[in-house]
Amino acid sequence: MWIISRIFGESRWTRAIFIQVVAQAILAIIFEAVIFSxxxxxxxxxxxxKLTNNNTDITSVYANAQSLLVYFALFIVAQVFTVILVVDAIYQKNTIQLIALFVFEWGMAAYSIIQYHQSQTLFQGDDSVVNLATAYVGDALYASRWAEITQMVIMIVNSLVFCFLAYKLYLEFGWHIYKKIGADLTMRDRYKMYQIFMMLLKFDFFFFLGFSVQYLALMIVVWWPNSTSPAARSELVRELIEHLILSCAVTIVMLVVAYWGLRRERKVHMYLFVILAMASMAYFIYTLVQISQYPQKFLGSKAFLTFFLCVDMVLILVSVPISIVCLRNFDLGLINHISHATASASTAHSMTPIGQEKSNSHRWSIE
Structure with a gap:
C-alpha cells in the first residue's frame, strides 16, 4: 500500500506521467502486435x-522480413521496460533517470519511423525485384501500413506529452534530493554519480540483452536452417556456445555484481565489473568486425545489430569511468544516507533534522 501511495499520491504530476506511460504502452503494444501479425x-x-522458386531475390527479402520480427518483439519489450523505469524513477525520485527516459522515448519514436520505412522498402532494386513483390506477396507487403502510421503518431504525441510531464517532475524531484542529502554539495555530487551509475546499469541491461537476443535469433532462426553440412552446423554450435558465454552469461554476471557492489559498497564487485566490461567490449568489437567483413552473413540484421553494438560500446565507455568514480566515493558516508532514507521511508517516519542527531549516531540526517 505504501508503494502505491508513493507512486500515485505524491502529486498530480506523478499520477499523470504514470497514466501516460501505461496508456502509451498499451496502445503501442496493441498496434505492434497487429504489425507483427x-x-x-x-x-x-x-x-x-522461397521453397518453390529458386530465386536469390526472394531469399534476400525473406531474410530481411524474418529479421524484422525480432525488432518488433524488442519494441514491445521496450514499452514494458519504459513503464518499469518510470515507476522506478518516481519511487527513487531520480531526476537523472527522467532525463534518460526522455531520450529513450524519442529513440522509440524514431524507431517507429524507421520501422515503417524498413517494412515498406523490403523489395528494393531493379524492376524485376519490384515485379516479384507484385507477383508473390501482392497486398500483403502494404497491409500493415495503416498500423505503422498510427504507431508513429502514437509515439510522437506521447513523446511530446512525456517531455512536459518529465519537466514538471524534474522540478519536484530536485527539491526532494535537496531534502534527502542536505546542503552538502560534495555529498550531493556523490549521490548524483550514484544515480547516474544506477541508471546506466538499467539501460545496460536492456541494450546488452537486446543485442544478445537479436544475435541468438539470427543464429537459431536464420543460420541454423541454412546450415546443411555437418561442418557448418558444428561451427555454428561453437559460435552459439561462445555467444552464450561471452554475451549472455557475462552480461548478466557483470550487471548483477555491479548492482550489489554499488548498493553495498563492495570494491571487489566493482573491480570485477570493470574487468567483465572490458571483456564485453572486446567481444562487441570482434562482432562488429565480423559484421563488416561478412555483410551477406548478416543479411537483414546488419543495420540494427550494428546500432545495438555501437550503443553497447558507448554505454561501456560511459559506465566504466562512472563506476570508478563511484568506487572512489565508497566509505565516505553516502551509503548511510541511502540506507537511512530507505529504512525511514519504509516505516513512514520523518528523519531527524540536521543538527539534532543523537550523539552516538554515525549516520547523517537527511531531512
Missing amino acids: YQSNLVDILDDQ
Whole structure:
C-alpha cells in the first residue's frame, strides 16, 4: 500500500506521467502486435515462394522480413521496460533517470519511423525485384501500413506529452534530493554519480540483452536452417556456445555484481565489473568486425545489430569511468544516507533534522 501511495499520491504530476506511460504502452503494444501479425503473414508467403522458386531475390527479402520480427518483439519489450523505469524513477525520485527516459522515448519514436520505412522498402532494386513483390506477396507487403502510421503518431504525441510531464517532475524531484542529502554539495555530487551509475546499469541491461537476443535469433532462426553440412552446423554450435558465454552469461554476471557492489559498497564487485566490461567490449568489437567483413552473413540484421553494438560500446565507455568514480566515493558516508532514507521511508517516519542527531549516531540526517 505504501508503494502505491508513493507512486500515485505524491502529486498530480506523478499520477499523470504514470497514466501516460501505461496508456502509451498499451496502445503501442496493441498496434505492434497487429504489425507483427501482418509481417508474420508476409514471412509465411515469402517462405512458401522461397521453397518453390529458386530465386536469390526472394531469399534476400525473406531474410530481411524474418529479421524484422525480432525488432518488433524488442519494441514491445521496450514499452514494458519504459513503464518499469518510470515507476522506478518516481519511487527513487531520480531526476537523472527522467532525463534518460526522455531520450529513450524519442529513440522509440524514431524507431517507429524507421520501422515503417524498413517494412515498406523490403523489395528494393531493379524492376524485376519490384515485379516479384507484385507477383508473390501482392497486398500483403502494404497491409500493415495503416498500423505503422498510427504507431508513429502514437509515439510522437506521447513523446511530446512525456517531455512536459518529465519537466514538471524534474522540478519536484530536485527539491526532494535537496531534502534527502542536505546542503552538502560534495555529498550531493556523490549521490548524483550514484544515480547516474544506477541508471546506466538499467539501460545496460536492456541494450546488452537486446543485442544478445537479436544475435541468438539470427543464429537459431536464420543460420541454423541454412546450415546443411555437418561442418557448418558444428561451427555454428561453437559460435552459439561462445555467444552464450561471452554475451549472455557475462552480461548478466557483470550487471548483477555491479548492482550489489554499488548498493553495498563492495570494491571487489566493482573491480570485477570493470574487468567483465572490458571483456564485453572486446567481444562487441570482434562482432562488429565480423559484421563488416561478412555483410551477406548478416543479411537483414546488419543495420540494427550494428546500432545495438555501437550503443553497447558507448554505454561501456560511459559506465566504466562512472563506476570508478563511484568506487572512489565508497566509505565516505553516502551509503548511510541511502540506507537511512530507505529504512525511514519504509516505516513512514520523518528523519531527524540536521543538527539534532543523537550523539552516538554515525549516520547523517537527511531531512
